Amino acid sequence: MASVVAAFAAAWIVHILYLFTLGARQRRLQQALDSLDARER
Amino acid sequence: MTTPTPTRSAPLRRRAAAGGAWLYWWGGVTLALLLYGLVQALLLAPTEATMGIYYRIFYFHVPAGITGFAAFGVNAAASLWYLLRPRKAADALALAAAETGVVFLAVNLITGPIWAKPIWGVWWVWDPRLTLTLVIWIMYVSYLVLRQFTPRSELQPRLAAAYAMFLFIAVPIDYMAIRWWRTQHPQPVIFGGPNSGLDPHMAYALVVCLLAFLALMATLMRFRHRQEMLSHEILRRQRAAALKES
Numbered sequence: 001m002a003s004v005v006a007a008f009a010a011a012w013i014v015h016i017l018y019l020f021t022l023g024a025r026q027r028r029l030q031q032a033l034d035s036l037d038a039r040e041r
Numbered sequence: 042m043t044t045p046t047p048t049r050s051a052p053l054r055r056r057a058a059a060g061g062a063w064l065y066w067w068g069g070v071t072l073a074l075l076l077y078g079l080v081q082a083l084l085l086a087p088t089e090a091t092m093g094i095y096y097r098i099f100y101f102h103v104p105a106g107i108t109g110f111a112a113f114g115v116n117a118a119a120s121l122w123y124l125l126r127p128r129k130a131a132d133a134l135a136l137a138a139a140e141t142g143v144v145f146l147a148v149n150l151i152t153g154p155i156w157a158k159p160i161w162g163v164w165w166v167w168d169p170r171l172t173l174t175l176v177i178w179i180m181y182v183s184y185l186v187l188r189q190f191t192p193r194s195e196l197q198p199r200l201a202a203a204y205a206m207f208l209f210i211a212v213p214i215d216y217m218a219i220r221w222w223r224t225q226h227p228q229p230v231i232f233g234g235p236n237s238g239l240d241p242h243m244a245y246a247l248v249v250c251l252l253a254f255l256a257l258m259a260t261l262m263r264f265r266h267r268q269e270m271l272s273h274e275i276l277r278r279q280r281a282a283a284l285k286e287s
């Protein structure tokens with residue numbers, strides 16, 4: 001049973017880590033967009 | 042009450058908001074499918090006669106592999122599209138697809154050894170299927186690393202597209218590896234000839250999990266594609282602003 005749980009947990013963890021990297025990239029893009037707006041005002 | 046000053050980012054923000062609505066809707070469908078697939082795989086699918094409970098790893102391992110290769114297929118198609126008609130959208134799709142494929146194939150490569158250890162007694166064997174899958178994963182990681190560390194120019198996406206076309210040649214070879222050579226990896230249970238096949242309940246659980254993984258792939262790929270298009274737009278505006286100031 002431990003192997004089955006480990007496999008399912010690994011699959012979820014990999015995807016959640018990737019979602020975190022996507023979130024971090026989205027924040028960086030948002031900051032770049034905000035600084036462009038500030039320069040143009 | 043003051044009205045916010047309209048900026049040139051307004052259309053970008055409106056597009057991002059529209060993407061957000063799509064993401065919530067499609068993300069909800071994906072999550073529901075993933076949870077239903079989890080219930081099917083862990084609770085409702087029958088226990089396999091020889092491998093017992095360990096066989097349930099199959100419902101994540103196989104869909105992750107198929108989805109990873111499907112993403113690499115999208116990468117190859119988008120690369121071909123870019124070579125025929127150079128568009129930023131095609132290049133962004135190729136990048137998004139490669140990144141998503143690497144994530145899914147990583148799941149396949151991690152769950153495989155966890156399944157192998159209790160069944161084969163070893164975590165890994167260097168048989169054609171396992172070795173080729175690992176090599177393909179490393180090659181697509183190298184594609185992403187090369188893209189990341191090459192300066193953006195007109196040549197970079199063309200080289201990436203040409204490289205991606207060559208990379209994809211390994212995918213059908215990996216698919217056929219368990220048919221062409223004697224391997225430790227099990228023989229195919231789907232499209233594997235007269236002696237292959239799955240119990241209908243197992244096949245149903247597998248299809249649900251595969252659909253859930255494909256929906257997740259579409260969600261991640263679409264989100265990553267939008268990010269890449271947004272980063273192109275930001276870079277263009279940053280260059281324009283720098284030129285204006287100089």
